[in-house]
Amino acid sequence: MTREEFVEVLRDVLDWHAAGFNEFTTLRGHEKWDSVGLLSTLTLIDEELGIVLSSKALHSVNNVGDIVGLVEGKLS
Numbered sequence: 001m002t003r004e005e006f007v008e009v010l011r012d013v014l015d016w017h018a019a020g021f022n023e024f025t026t027l028r029g030h031e032k033w034d035s036v037g038l039l040s041t042l043t044l045i046d047e048e049l050g051i052v053l054s055s056k057a058l059h060s061v062n063n064v065g066d067i068v069g070l071v072e073g074k075l076s
């Protein structure tokens with residue numbers, strides 16, 4: 001999976017309809033970045049990339065690029 005594909009799948013998982021969803025999109029404080037969004041993201045990362053992250057790791061992210069940074073070793 002490429003970085004771009006991951007960002008696209010993440011957008012779908014978060015049901016984020018805002019235009020311009022990319023690595024610079026701020027997550028912190030957005031209504032979609034709640035406990036359900038966090039768990040959905042953890043599940044995506046585990047199932048698609050085989051990486052098990054703690055919820056604590058995702059609590060520290062501010063934007064989509066921070067998540068990409070956590071998984072970039074598995075992206076092509």
